[in-house]
Amino acid sequence: xxxxxxxxxxxxxxxxxxxxxxxxxxxxxxxxxxxxxxxxxxxxxxxxxxxxxxxxxxxxxxxxxxxxxxxxxxxxxxxxxxxxxxxxxxxxxxxxxxxxxxxxxxxxxxxxxxxxxxxxxxxxxxxxxxxxxxxxxxxxxxxxxxxxxxxxxxxxxxxxxxxxxxxxxxxxxxxxxxxxxxxxxxxxxxxxxxxxxxxxxxxxxxxxxxxxxxxxxxxxxxxxxxxxxxxxxxxxxxxxxxxxxxxxxxxxxxxxxxxxxxxxxxxxxxxxxxxxxxxxxxxxxxxxxxxxxxxxxxxxxxxxxxxxxxxxxxxxxxxxxxxxxxxxxxxxxxxxxxxxxxxxxxxxxxxxxxxxxxxxxxxxx
Amino acid sequence: xxxxxxxxxxxxxxxxxxxxxxxxxxxxxxxxxxxxxxxxxxxxxxxxxxxxxxxxxxxxxxxxxxxxxxxxxxxxxxxxxxxxxxxxxxxxxxxxxxxxxxxxxxxxxxxxxxxxxxxxxxxxxxxxxxxxxxxxxxxxxxxxxxxxxxxxxxxxxxxxxxxxxxxxxxxxxxxxxxxxxxxxxxxxxxxxxxxxxxxxxxxxxxxxxxxxxxxxxxxxxxxxxxxxxxxxxxxxxxxxxxxxxxxxxxxxxxxxxxxxxxxxxxxxxxxxxxxxxxxxxxxxxxxxxxxxxxxxxxxxxxxxxxxxxxxxxxxxxxxxxxxxxxxxxxxxxxxxxxxxxxxxxxxxxxxxxxxxxxxxxxxxx
Numbered sequence: 141x142x143x144x145x146x147x148x149x150x151x152x153x154x155x156x157x158x159x160x161x162x163x164x165x166x167x168x169x170x171x172x173x174x175x176x177x178x179x180x181x182x183x184x185x186x187x188x189x190x191x192x193x194x195x196x197x198x199x200x201x202x203x204x205x206x207x208x209x210x211x212x213x214x215x216x217x218x219x220x221x222x223x224x225x226x227x228x229x230x231x232x233x234x235x236x237x238x239x240x241x242x243x244x245x246x247x248x249x250x251x252x253x254x255x256x257x258x259x260x261x262x263x264x265x266x267x268x269x270x271x272x273x274x275x276x277x278x279x280x281x282x283x284x285x286x287x288x289x290x291x292x293x294x295x296x297x298x299x300x301x302x303x304x305x306x307x308x309x310x311x312x313x314x315x316x317x318x319x320x321x322x323x324x325x326x327x328x329x330x331x332x333x334x335x336x337x338x339x340x341x342x343x344x345x346x347x348x349x350x351x352x353x354x355x356x357x358x359x360x361x362x363x364x365x366x367x368x369x370x371x372x373x374x375x376x377x378x379x380x381x382x383x384x385x386x387x388x389x390x391x392x393x394x395x396x397x398x399x400x401x402x403x404x405x406x407x408x409x410x411x412x413x414x415x416x417x418x419x420x421x422x423x424x425x426x427x428x429x430x431x432x433x434x435x436x437x438x439x440x441x442x443x444x445x446x447x448x449x450x451x452x453x454x455x456x457x458x459x460x461x462x463x464x465x466x467x468x469x470x471x472x473x474x475x476x477x478x479x480x481x482x483x484x485x486x487x488x489x490x491x492x493x494x495x496x497x498x499x500x501x502x503x504x505x
Numbered sequence: 506x507x508x509x510x511x512x513x514x515x516x517x518x519x520x521x522x523x524x525x526x527x528x529x530x531x532x533x534x535x536x537x538x539x540x541x542x543x544x545x546x547x548x549x550x551x552x553x554x555x556x557x558x559x560x561x562x563x564x565x566x567x568x569x570x571x572x573x574x575x576x577x578x579x580x581x582x583x584x585x586x587x588x589x590x591x592x593x594x595x596x597x598x599x600x601x602x603x604x605x606x607x608x609x610x611x612x613x614x615x616x617x618x619x620x621x622x623x624x625x626x627x628x629x630x631x632x633x634x635x636x637x638x639x640x641x642x643x644x645x646x647x648x649x650x651x652x653x654x655x656x657x658x659x660x661x662x663x664x665x666x667x668x669x670x671x672x673x674x675x676x677x678x679x680x681x682x683x684x685x686x687x688x689x690x691x692x693x694x695x696x697x698x699x700x701x702x703x704x705x706x707x708x709x710x711x712x713x714x715x716x717x718x719x720x721x722x723x724x725x726x727x728x729x730x731x732x733x734x735x736x737x738x739x740x741x742x743x744x745x746x747x748x749x750x751x752x753x754x755x756x757x758x759x760x761x762x763x764x765x766x767x768x769x770x771x772x773x774x775x776x777x778x779x780x781x782x783x784x785x786x787x788x789x790x791x792x793x794x795x796x797x798x799x800x801x802x803x804x805x806x807x808x809x810x811x812x813x814x815x816x817x818x819x820x821x822x823x824x825x826x827x828x829x830x831x832x833x834x835x836x837x838x839x840x841x842x843x844x845x846x847x848x849x850x851x852x853x854x855x856x857x858x859x860x861x862x863x864x865x866x867x868x869x870x
Contacts, residue, residue, distance in 0.1 A: 169824075348824050357828075362702065367759060367797065367835035368832070394728040398728065442810070445807070445821050455810025
């Protein structure tokens with residue numbers, strides 16, 4: 141997608157083996173590009189959220205193996221890389237997925253072929269992500285088009301929560317992909333962006349993406365969406381997902397559940413855009429079974445922004461010493477979800493419908 | 506209530522005619538007391554939110570008349586005071602209520618008696634507010650006590666939104682009054698405080714109140730309440746109200762509706778604490794009929810806090826120039842409200858039940 145008129149992805153390779161990322165910690169205030177060279181660079185980038193978003197964490201993980209294997213393709217290094225990466229963000233599903241995928245591939249590859257094969261494999265994971273998101277956009281576009289046809293309008297208002305945009309993936313994003321697709325097709329989309337406290341990924345990242353890609357939008361506080369829905373100012377909600385149960389319960393950034401309740405109460409379609417790899421087949425009751433990470437309470441007490449001298453700083457919003465609780469995700473029960481938009485098509489949020497998508501992704505359909 | 510161990514109210518009189526307030530703009534970081542002397546002082550204090558909260562705005566308005574009438578008790582000054590005050594916050598219901606009450610009283614009072622009578626009248630409004638809030642606390646306590654008895658526990662977790670605390674009234678608060686009462690009665694209350702973006706009255710004011718009055722609490726982001734309710738970490742929600750329809754639709758700080766939806770979805774009682782003067786008898790459909798003020802979008806783009814040098818500053822959280830929407834209130838439909846806690850008792854959120862409270866307050870019962 142575009143930044144200052146130029147095309148970027150959130151991670152990319154130059155000269156066949158140099159890996160670059162956008163250091164997202166400074167967005168929207170500063171656009172910093174960083175080369176990741178060592179395992180420490182990769183581990184810090186994931187742990188300290190220079191990169192974030194489930195799909196991007198997965199791709200970054202793949203390139204961490206690529207870089208280490210190029211220097212030393214021994215089994216020792218392979219095991220060490222695995223354990224360092226797994227310790228960065230223990231609850232990130234795509235981290236585990238990518239570690240497993242790369243490790244299993246490499247352990248089967250003869251040591252003297254690893255350096256050569258590993259970049260090809262990582263590049264494949266990167267391309268698959270782009271392809272998958274583009275397909276999510278195509279499928280999701282049909283929902284937007286249908287609403288436009290039914291309402292006999294070319295202006296569609298979409299609410300999104302957090303950042304399930306291209307910065308969370310390699311390109312296109314998940315929840316934003318149908319929006320970019322609709323814009324390409326000439327639909328006049330307007331996006332309401334939840335700021336998404338505590339980390340403000342909506343205010344910092346989604347607004348920045350939409351601005352640079354010329355999509356009309358308004359920033360709103362997380363409290364405002366229900367009121368806008370009551371007054372028919374929202375036609376559709378699209379969010380991403382960090383993990384979705386086989387029965388359609390959706391784990392996503394904290395606050396998603398509240399927006400799903402409001403959408404349901406106001407008869408507004410509530411869709412979840414996700415690559416099918418996000419579906420966890422071991423889980424049937426999302427609320428009971430998905431453990432919710434409680435992050436550092438400082439994220440609640442402090443807010444990062446730019447001061448009048450253009451320095452990026454944090455300010456303390458509560459009395460010093462106030463104890464906070466900071467659950468990072470919540471689970472939206474399937475009964476509130478209108479459907480899942482995957483790279484293989486749209487399905488209902490129930491086991492039988494999701495199962496068809498699984499069969500599709502496994503080539504059984 | 507207590508601040509640093511000493512008793513305060515949010516507005517008070519010394520030496521019979523000196524009016525003091527807490528300048529709430531700097532809380533929780535600085536505790537500043539200001540004497541309001543001139544009509545300009547009062548008008549700025551209301552307009553720029555040195556004082557806020559419907560009941561406190563009403564009482565401050567009353568004392569504005571008191572101070573001007575002491576200097577000049579002419580009809581000219583009376584009319585001028587009225588029009589200056591009405592222009593400060595046009596949508597504040599209690600401002601209108603207090604202006605009308607004071608004006609009607611003074612216009613009937615002979616000019617040479619006004620200076621003497623006006624302070625008595627303003628003091629009466631102040632005392633009535635304290636009495637009313639204390640009664641809300643007594644009635645609301647019964648709800649907390651019932652939950653404690655039913656659940657056979659002495660530990661009750663209560664979620665509140667925004668600041669309907671003593672800083673929004675003269676003393677006790679509305680939503681917080683039952684909490685302070687329960688604590689006095691030996692119930693182990695724990696409060697989850699929504700930070701309440703965009704102005705963060707929860708993070709800045711409610712936490713500060715609870716800290717100084719020794720009530721256990723956690724600050725949470727506005728996104729977190731639904732998740733806590735799903736996991737049975739909340740026993741009861743109590744919020745305040747800026748305006749409630751005769752049919753029980755509750756207008757309150759933006760985001761209240763989302764918490765009401767979550768409470769309803771999880772079978773958690775959702776109560777609204779309010780003086781009966783907040784009931785608007787002219788309105789039967791709150792969502793359709795209550796106009797919602799859109800405030801300055803800067804409140805969304807900027808967050809105020811304390812930097813590491815202890816300066817109170819604002820930081821910009823979104824790309825500069827991002828356009829925001831900032832509706833200040835929302836309306837919770839009566840079907841989501843378990844009941845209203847008024848100074849005259851608890852009633853259901855429907856016309857017939859609320860009507861009984863009206864009869865009570867008019868002495869017809």
